[in-house]
Amino acid sequence: xxxxxxxxxxxxxxxxxxxxxxxxxxxxxxxxxxxxxxxxxxxxxxxxxxxxxxxxxxxxxxxxxxxxxxxxxxxxxxxxxxxxxxxxxxxxxxxxxxxxxxxxxxxxxxxxxxxxxxxxxxxxxxxxxxxxxxxxxxxxxxxxxxxxxxxxxxxxxxxxxxxxxxxxxxxxxxxxxxxxxxxxxxxxxxxxxxxxxxxxxxxxxxxxxxxxxxxxxxxxxxxxxxxxxxxxxxxxxxxxxxxxxxxxxxxxxxxxxxxxxxxxxxxxxxxxxxxxxxxxxxxxxxxxxxxxxxxxxxxxxxxxxxxx
Amino acid sequence: xxxxxxxxxxxxxxxxxxxxxxxxxxxxxxxxxxxxxxxxxxxxxxxxxxxxxxxxxxxxxxxxxxxxxxxxxxxxxxxxxxxxxxxxxxxxxxxxxxxxxxxxxxxxxxxxxxxxxxxxxxxxxxxxxxxxxxxxxxxxxxxxxxxxxxxxxxxxxxxxxxxxxxxxxxxxxxxxxxxxxxxxxxxxxxxxxxxxxxxxxxxxxxxxxxxxxxxxxxxxxxxxxxxxxxxxxxxxxxxxxxxxxxxxxxxxxxxxxxxxxxxxxxxxxxxxxxxxxxxxxxxxxx
Numbered sequence: 001x002x003x004x005x006x007x008x009x010x011x012x013x014x015x016x017x018x019x020x021x022x023x024x025x026x027x028x029x030x031x032x033x034x035x036x037x038x039x040x041x042x043x044x045x046x047x048x049x050x051x052x053x054x055x056x057x058x059x060x061x062x063x064x065x066x067x068x069x070x071x072x073x074x075x076x077x078x079x080x081x082x083x084x085x086x087x088x089x090x091x092x093x094x095x096x097x098x099x100x101x102x103x104x105x106x107x108x109x110x111x112x113x114x115x116x117x118x119x120x121x122x123x124x125x126x127x128x129x130x131x132x133x134x135x136x137x138x139x140x141x142x143x144x145x146x147x148x149x150x151x152x153x154x155x156x157x158x159x160x161x162x163x164x165x166x167x168x169x170x171x172x173x174x175x176x177x178x179x180x181x182x183x184x185x186x187x188x189x190x191x192x193x194x195x196x197x198x199x200x201x202x203x204x205x206x207x208x209x210x211x212x213x214x215x216x217x218x219x220x221x222x223x224x225x226x227x228x229x230x231x232x233x234x235x236x237x238x239x240x241x242x243x244x245x246x247x248x249x250x251x252x253x254x255x256x257x258x259x260x261x262x263x264x265x266x267x268x269x270x271x272x273x274x275x276x277x278x279x280x281x282x283x284x285x286x287x288x289x290x291x292x293x294x295x296x297x298x299x300x301x302x303x304x305x306x307x308x
Numbered sequence: 309x310x311x312x313x314x315x316x317x318x319x320x321x322x323x324x325x326x327x328x329x330x331x332x333x334x335x336x337x338x339x340x341x342x343x344x345x346x347x348x349x350x351x352x353x354x355x356x357x358x359x360x361x362x363x364x365x366x367x368x369x370x371x372x373x374x375x376x377x378x379x380x381x382x383x384x385x386x387x388x389x390x391x392x393x394x395x396x397x398x399x400x401x402x403x404x405x406x407x408x409x410x411x412x413x414x415x416x417x418x419x420x421x422x423x424x425x426x427x428x429x430x431x432x433x434x435x436x437x438x439x440x441x442x443x444x445x446x447x448x449x450x451x452x453x454x455x456x457x458x459x460x461x462x463x464x465x466x467x468x469x470x471x472x473x474x475x476x477x478x479x480x481x482x483x484x485x486x487x488x489x490x491x492x493x494x495x496x497x498x499x500x501x502x503x504x505x506x507x508x509x510x511x512x513x514x515x516x517x518x519x520x521x522x523x524x525x526x527x528x529x530x531x532x533x534x535x536x537x538x539x540x541x542x543x544x545x546x547x548x549x550x551x552x553x554x555x556x557x558x559x560x561x562x563x564x565x566x567x568x569x570x571x572x573x574x575x576x577x578x579x580x581x582x583x584x585x586x587x588x589x590x591x592x593x594x
Binding site: 241278 | 426430434435436437438441442445518522525526529530545549552553556559560563566567570571574575
């Protein structure tokens, strides 16, 4: 298992390099020059060259990439062009907010999604199943920013239960977590349900029934354990999506996080900040995939045996 | 090719199920409203009558008016033109490119297949909204940017699905039979493999169109989609979000239009899957 974990982690290195090249290159195709924002109207070309040299923008692209990569690996994410502060500070401020939001949303979708999926599977094709799957479909088809705004209208403005926006205290987290979590719940519910139904048709379940165990006990103690394997994998893969969803929801609720940072930096053509926030999101996606694979190996003896 | 895999009659069979019929009827209604918007509405989508601004729903304005006194229902119908056509065209481009890439990778295998798989896996793990945001940032806001962004964001999905279908079908006896009769690669690929891979790809394209409508709305909400005065469901909500507390209808109705249309697409897609009997082939490839 340990050997597999090490091997699987090492596989992230080429992926990280590929992603870093893409993130680095893509931003150099973006039209709009941040230097224009810094220069006063009518500045001389020398002033421009000076600023380009200060940010290293005058060197050939591969050199710029290697310098950037070296800096990133040593924790130096550069200086934000517009905010004129170290990017690492901006990321450091934003990251805890995004992690809290993402973590809670992930917890919400797992708990609610697995519970609903189990209830739906146990009542397959009867009304609780139909009601849950219908509700889940409705929940997954609403644009998250719209859902967020509607909840803001209902719970903050009309009922006055939660603050409208911002990041003060725990109560300001409730609506954003619900908004992101409801979208994730749909997927978790669907996969739990399908997986439970599939496992329930396996031979060993028939055997358990033949042994005379109570059906509910079989479902919850034996079927669920097997059925959770794909669910956990999907949940880990979902980490990236949840952070992606957080981008929109953070903007809607005016929360200081990676998403708000990214959207603002995109509008200001602030390369270092865009690169750093994209890199953070990409790394979250990669760590999620890694966790998913490792958890799957840890839970499924067949996968473990195949890898040993 | 079995009768069950033929798409056209399957659409009719999907309409025979009550849920499919209801969902299909809504989709036809929205499409008709988009096409015939100028005939159906007495109002223009872009003429401002400020003294009629912020009206609640009434007999004259069924859904009320926006901050410039423009009829919301009219803008919703014109918005459907932008939102539906951008999403559908983007997914069409995505499907065509994805099928070509996936079929070539699955059929020929080798180094090309490995390259495609690596790139697809890489983009697959990225949330679509991020890919789309980056691309719109490069191309610039507007319909073209959104179109390209959506096509690229869903490319991985169709490449993966087509490749998986081709890989499974490649080993079937009827392909072996065709090959032993002397059929060339082109014949096998275009006459045997692709037609049989078509049904799951087309159904997932339909479901993806629903996701694309949401993505288009999200980009529009960030002000990156269709530029004023052209309405799209997303840009209408972008304008409405600032007026949420003053006049909730401006953002409520476009959101409802998105949600109901996407629900209808999903339900109709489900009915199609049942009618085509391809449930097992729709599983997302792991």
